[in-house]
Amino acid sequence: MIALTDSLQAAPSPSRLTIQTAAIAENCTAIRCLDWDRDRFDIEFELQNGTTYNSFLIRGESIALIDTSHIKFESLYFDVLKGLVDLAEISYLIVNHTEPDHSGLIAQLLKLAPHITVVGSKVAIQFLENQIHCTFKARQVKSGDHLDLGLGHRLEFVLAPNLHWPDTIFTYDSGTAVLYTCDVFGMHYCDDALYDEVPQLLEPDFQYYYDCLMGPNARSVMGALKRMAPLPISIVATGHGPLLQHHKQDWIDRYRSWSEAQAKAAPFVALFYTDDYGYSDRIVRTIAHGISKTGLDVELVDLQETDSHTVRELVSTAAGLVVGMPPQPESSTSLHPILSTILAAANRKQAIGLFETGGGHDEPIYPLRNQFQELGLTAAFAPILIKAAPSEVTDKLCEEAGTDLGQWLNRDRAQQQIKSLDANLDQALGRISTGLYLLTVRTGNVTRAMLASWVIQASFQPLGVAIAVAKDRAIESLLQVGNTFVLNTLEEGNYQRLMKHFLKRFPPGADRFAGVATYDASNGSPILAEALTYLECTVTRRLEASDHWIVYCTAEAGRVANVDGLTAVHHRKVGSHY
Template sequence: MVATVTTNKPAKKPGKLTMQVAEIAADTTAMRSLDWDRDRFDIEFGLQNGTTYNSFIIRGEKVALVDTSHAKFRELYLATLQGEIDPTQIDYLVISHTEPDHSGLVRDVLALIGDRVTVVGTKVAIKFLEDLVHVPFERQVVKNGDQIDLGNGHILQFVNAPNLHWPDTMMTYDHKTEIVYTCDIFGMHFCDDRLYDEELKDLAPDYRFYYDCLMAPNARSVISAMKRMDDLPQITTVANGHGPLLKYNLKELTENYRTWSQSQTKGETTVAVFYTSDYGYSDRISQAIARGITKTGVAVEMMDLKSSDMQELRELVEHAAGIAIAMPPSNSQATELALGTILAAAHSKQAFGLFESYGGDDTSIDIVANNLTDLGLKPAFPQIRIKEEPSEMIYQLCDESGTDMGQLLSLKQNIKKMKSLDADVDKAVGRLAGGLYIITAQKGEVKSAMLASWVAQASFKPLGLTIAVAKDRAIESLMQVGDSFVLNILEEGNYSKLMQHFLKRFPPGADRFEGVKTRIAENDSPILADALAYIECKVVSRMECSDHWIVYSTAELGRVSKTDTLTATHHRKVGNHY
C-alpha cells in the first residue's frame, strides 16, 4: 500500500511584521516579534490570528537573553535588540530549544555579542546548536534544577521539559520576578498588541487548538514537566514563546494542560511515534501523524531516534500497540542503531505505519516495511512517500493516516464499551431522530466532507446552529473558531446516492468529492448541487463533549432549491454508535 503526494505550492507574499517591546517585571524586558499575517504553522491548519515569537532580556549584575526570533525578523529583531541593550553586555544566551522559530537568529546574535557570551541549554540543545550555527561558542550544559546567579536576586533555575514539543526543550524560572520562561509550552498562535491574557474568551480557542496540535501527542511529557514545575516556588507570570503572556488567567490555563493531558493518557492503548529531530520534515510530519492518532483517544509517545536511550526505546516498543516511524537518514550510525533496536523489539501483535521525512537521504521505506511484515506486524495505513516540501494536503494526509491507525487499534476496546452500556437507555437514546446533512469545507488546499445528523438550530439572533462533530473526523480540523463551512441539507426520497457516497470509508488523502457535482460557495467551500438546500456557516465557538465537539456557528447565507420538499430524516435503533 503506497500513498504518494506531489503538489505545486504557490509562493506566498511576505506578511506584516512588527516588533513590540515592554517591561514585564523588574529588570525584565519582553521583545515580541509579531507576525500578523501568518496563516499556517507546522501542522496546524489555518491560523486565524497570526502568531508571535517572544524573546526576553533579564538584567542583573549580569545579563541574560532568553531565546531569539524567527529568521524573517532578522533586521527588525536585531535593530530592536540593539536599541534596548548593547549586545556586548549580554553574558548568557539561554536557549529554551533549538527549533528555528526561536533560534533562527542565534548565529546573528552571537556575531553581535562576540566571544564573551555563554550559551546555556540542555545537552541535546547544545549539540543541535552546533549543527545549526557552525561557529564556535562558549557553552554551559544545564540539567534539571541547575541554577545561574545573575546577581541582584535574579537566580535562574532550569527545568527540563523534553519533547515539548522538541527533544531539547527546557524552561527557565527567575526566582526574583517569579516568571517562568516556557518557550512553546503554554503558548498559542495569537498575534495581538495586548501583552497579556486579559480576554480569556478571545484566546481560549487558539490556546486549545495549539495544545491539541503540538502538546497532546506528547501528553505524558506534559505531565512529567508539570510535576517538575510543581517543585518551583510561586509563579506569577508565564512568559511563553508564542502569543500573549499568561498572567490574569495563569492558574486556569496552565491547569488545563494537566487536565487535558491526564485525559489523553488514561487509555490503555499506546502508539510509539519515532522521528529524527532536525532532519528534513521528520518532526512535523510525525507530529501530524501523532495528532491524528490522539483524535481517536489512543495515547501517543513520541521519541527522537537521534538522541534516544536504547533501553527506553526498547521498553517503549515492547509495550506499544503500534509503531509509526518517520524514515531516518541512512548515513547516521545513531539512527541506524535505534532502528535496529525497534526491529528487534517489535512483535506480531502490533500494527505499524511508515512515512518518509523528505530529508534527502531517507532510509529505504520498502526495506523497513518488509522487515516489519516479516515479523508479522500489520500495516495500519498506506506508506506515505513525500516527493517535495510538505503542503497542507500532505499534512492532512498524515493526520488522516494517524486517525486510521488509532481507529484500528481502538476498535476492539470501543466494541467492548458499547456492549457494556445499559440496553434500555441505549435503545431509548436511539429513538432521537435527526435530519440528514452533509457538511463540506475547504481551507487552502485542504477540503473535506462529513455525513451528519446531529444538527439543530440554536439561536434566532443571530441565526445560529450547532453540529456535533466526532473528534476523529477529518473535517474537524477545518471547523475551528473562525472557519467557514457549508451545511448541505438532503432531500427526502432523493438522498441515497449522496448518502452512500459520503458513508464510504475514504483512504487517507482521498478526494471525497470525486464524482460528485459541486459548485463553490461564497466562503469557498463546496456546495452539493443535488442538495435540497444549503447554509453557509461560520464557526463562533466550540464546546468539548468527551468524544465529540459541539460546534456553534452562525448562518451567513443560504438557499432552498425546492420549497415544497421535506428534509430527509434519520432514525437509529441504538444510541451508542452511528
C-alpha cells in the same frame, strides 16, 4: 533571598489587572501580571481563582527577558518593563512556549526593540513566525545548549516537548539554580503571595491544572522530569501562579507519581523520528496530532537523543509504532542499528505506520514495511513518502493517517463501551431523530466532507446552527473558530447515493468529491448539486463534549433548491449509533 515586592494598580478596567514585580534571585526580577477575574481558560477550563502570567528579567553582562505576557497587559507590562530596564539593553527574549498568554506581547516588544534575538525551540521559532508576521533575529536551541549572559548567569536549555504544547522548553540558570518552566508546574491561581508558602491553598488548582493540561501527555512529562533531574533547583519559576520554592520537591514528585500512574494505565503510540533530518519533525507532529484526536497518548522519540535501551523499552510497551526513516549511515550496507533495535522489540499485536522524510538518503521504506509485516504487525496506513516541502495537503494526509492508526487501536474499546450500555436507555435515546446533512469544506487546497445527523438550529439572533462532530473526524481540524463551510441538507427520496458515497472508508488524503457534482459557495466551500438546501456557515465557538465537539456556527447565506422538497429524516433504533 531578596523578596521585596512592588505592586502597580491598573487604571479602572472591566476586570482587575495588576502587576507585581519582585526580585527572586541575584539580578533576577519576576514580573507577574495578575489577572484576578479571569474565569475561563480555553473554552473548557473553568477558573476559580483567576490566573497570572509570569515573565522574568535576568541581568548579566547581557540582559535576557524570559517570556512576556497576555496582550491585555500591554500598557501595564511595558510601563513596568521600561521602569526596570532600557529596552535597548535587552539582548535576548527567551520563549519557553508560544501560547498567546505568554507570547501575546512579543510582536510589540520586537517593534520597540527589533535588535532582540528570540531564543526558543525549533518549533517555537516556527510557530512565532506564523504568529507575529514580522522578521526577527532567532536562535534555535536544543537540550544541553547554553547561553552565557555573564555575571554568573549561564543559561541551559532543556527540551520538554508536548508539555501542553509541542514547542515547550525549560530554561535553567546555573548561577541562581532557578528553573524557568513557563506552563509546566503552573496553576491558575491569582494572589499577591509570590511563593508557595501555604500548599494547602494551592493543591486543588495545582492538580486541576495538571489533569487538564499535563495529564494527557504523561509520558512526555516523565521524559522532561528525567532531563531536569540532574539540575539542583532553588526555585521553579512557573509562568502561571506562585513560584515554587518552599515545597518545590513535593510539587515535582506529584507530577512524577501522577504521570507514572497515568502512563501505566494509558495505551500509547511511540513515534520515532530524526529531528534534524528532512521534514521529519513536521510530519511526525502532524501524525501525532491525528493520533491524539482518537484520545491515545503519544510519545515523540528523537532517535538522535535517545539511547537504544530506551528505544527498546518504548517499543516493547507501546500499543502502536510510527517510524520515520532515518538517514542511511555512510558506508554501511546493513540496516540502521536503531531500526534493528525497533524490529527486535516489536510484537505482532502492534499497529505500525512508516514515513519517509525527504532527507535525501533515507533508509529504504518498503523492505522495512515488509519486515514488520513478516513479524505480524498491522500496517495502519500505507507508507507516507514526502519528497518536496510538506504542504497543507500533506499535513492533512499525515493527520488522517495518524487518526486511522489510533482508530484501529481503539476498535475493541469502542465496541465494549457500546456493549456495556443499558439497552432501555440506548433505545430511548435512539428515539431522538434528526435530518440528514452533508458538511463540506474547502480550505486552500484541502477539501473534506462528512455525513452528519446531529445538527440543530441553535440561535435566532444571529442565526446559528450547532453540529456535534466526533473528535476523530477527518473534517474536525477544518472546523476551527473562524473557519467557513457549507451545510447541505439532503432531500427525502434523493439521498441514498450521496450517503453511500460519503460513508465509504476513504484512505488518508483521498479526494472525497470524485464523481460528485458540486459548485462553489461564496465562502469557497463546495455546494452539492443534489442537495435540497445549503447554508454558508462560519464557526464561532466550540464546546468540548467528551468524545465530540459541539461546533456552533452562524449562518450567513442559504438557498433552497426545491421548494417542494422535504428534508431527509433519520430515524434510529439506538442512541449508541448515529
